[in-house]
Amino acid sequence: MKFRRGAWAALLMAVLTACSTNPMTGRSQLSLMPEATVISQSRSAYKAELAPYAKKNRLNDDPDMAARVRAITDRLIAQAVRYRPDTAAWAWEVNVIDDPKTLNAFCLPGGKMAVYSGLILKLKATDDEIAQVMGHEIGHALANHGAEKMSVGMLSDILVAALAGNNRGRQQTGDIASLLLWQLPNSRGAETEADRIGIELAARAGYRPEAAAELWRKMMRESGEKGRFALLSTHPASAERVEALAGLVPAMQPLYTEAAANPQALPTRLAANVRDVTPGAAPPPAALQPLSLVNLPLAAFRRGQARLGCDSCGMGFSSRLGRLKELADRQDWENLAGEVLEADYNQDIAWYYLGLAAEGLGLPVAWSYFERSVLRGVEEGGHCKGGLMDLCNGIDLPQKAREALVRLGP
Ligand SMILES: [Zn+2]
Structure with missing residues (x-):
């Protein structure tokens, strides 16, 4: 009985103290194990997975396919290290496993990757599609999902131990690490x-x-056929998933267009089982500026597709009025738009600020935001003076929005 209570206390302590911030998304995630530990365990798991294929000479035995995969992953890694500069120290590695019946690919914590030939052959995958699979797998590694997964597993293990009143579960943790991963x-x-x-x-x-x-659609179509769809067992494909990916395209398009227009400027890196950047192919200094993920609401705003969804967020909005004024005065347009989007308040004042920000940034969509401001305030009852509080921040609406429409022309 005494032990049980101790185990519960340990469990509670572990949960309370073991959350870390996801390095890519800022989300708080469970991590009972440091990333470095997970990386070192992954390294052994990787060796063990590859060994039987290596023995039978079934690693990278199709030189064209191997070169193709390496070229693609090189380009992805070059981008990955811009988002997480610390991963430049990872021993990135990719191998093509000759197993035409298996549709799978992975990137373990620490950057150890593999793709099974079945994925490329069976799906007749294009370079773009291979890049999407490997990009997705690298995404797991960058977001430290391996540690999170193992932590959840450990936690249930500790829980089992606590319930059973013994400590056996803890000892098994090491054994189940690879299974979990x-x-x-x-x-x-x-x-x-x-x-x-x-x-x-x-x-x-x-x-x-x-x-x-396109890739996930293919995967769903093919999944009825023979072959081990290992990827699908860990990565459920669904119509919602395909739809969500399609929904990301507009925000990604400008990045793609920019990269595709100037391919030789893409920083490349040889991941072909060496950890150093290819001599002479080091990215230009400007390209090394750390990146963060595109802010999706802000990207939609730039395309003229900003959304403000909350009709009753006046309280939250009122607390931001001072900051909004300050940003507008300072002509800090991007942050002004960001602040308005975060507040999500669907009133004429918010749309007006979006118009100002868009105009300041020289976006042709500014006109439509001012128009939206007038419509919302005049016809839809969403005027900043309409409620209990005056939220107009000293701006004469809808007059000011109308003036902007004239200023910018139709
Ligand atoms: Zn996945």
Whole structure:
């Protein structure tokens, strides 16, 4: 009985103290194990997985296919290290496993990757599609999902031990580490994050963002046929997934267009089982500026597709009025738009600020935001003076929005 209580206390302490911030998305995630530990365990798991194929000379035995995969992953890694500069120290590695019946690919924590030839052959995968699969897998590694997965597993293990009143579960943790990494399905949240990261890495590396949805569609179509669809057992494909990926395309398109227009400027890196950047192919200094994931609401705003969904967020909005005024006065247009989008308040004042920000940034969509401001305030009852509080921040609406419409012309 005494032990049980101790185990519960340990469990509670572990949970309370073991959350870390996801390095890619800022989400708080469970991590009972440091990433470095997971990386070193992954290294052994990787060796063990590859060894039987190496013995039978079934690693990279199709030189063309191996070169193709390496060229693609080189470009993805070059982008990955811009998002997480610390991963430049990872011993990135990719191998093509000659196993035409298996449709699978992975990137373990620490950057150890492999793709089974079945995925490329059976799906007749294009370079763009291979880039999407590998980008997705790299996304898991960058977002530290391996550690999270193992932590969840450890936690249930400790829980079992606590319930059973013994400590056996803890001892098994090491044994089940690889099982957890390889075989358990990823959580839906982790999948969504990896999709989100992968499509952006691929776009920045010059691969078509539409290929992500195309690939999963192919996968779903083919999954009825023979063959081990190992990837699908850990990565459930669904219509929602395909739709979500397709929805990311507009925000990714500018990154792709920019990268594809100037392919020789893409920083490349030889991941072909060496950890150093290819001599002479070091990325230009400007390209080394650390990146963060594209802010999707802001990207939609730039395209004229900003959304403000909350009709009753006046309280939250009122607390931001001072900051909004300050940003507008300072002509800090991007942050002004960001602040308005975060507040999500669907009133004429918010649309007016979006118009100002868009105008300041020289976006042709500014006119439509001012128009939206007038419509919302005049016809839809969403005027900033309409409620209990005056939220107009000293701006004479809808007059000011009308003036902007005249100023910018139709
Ligand atoms: Zn995944």
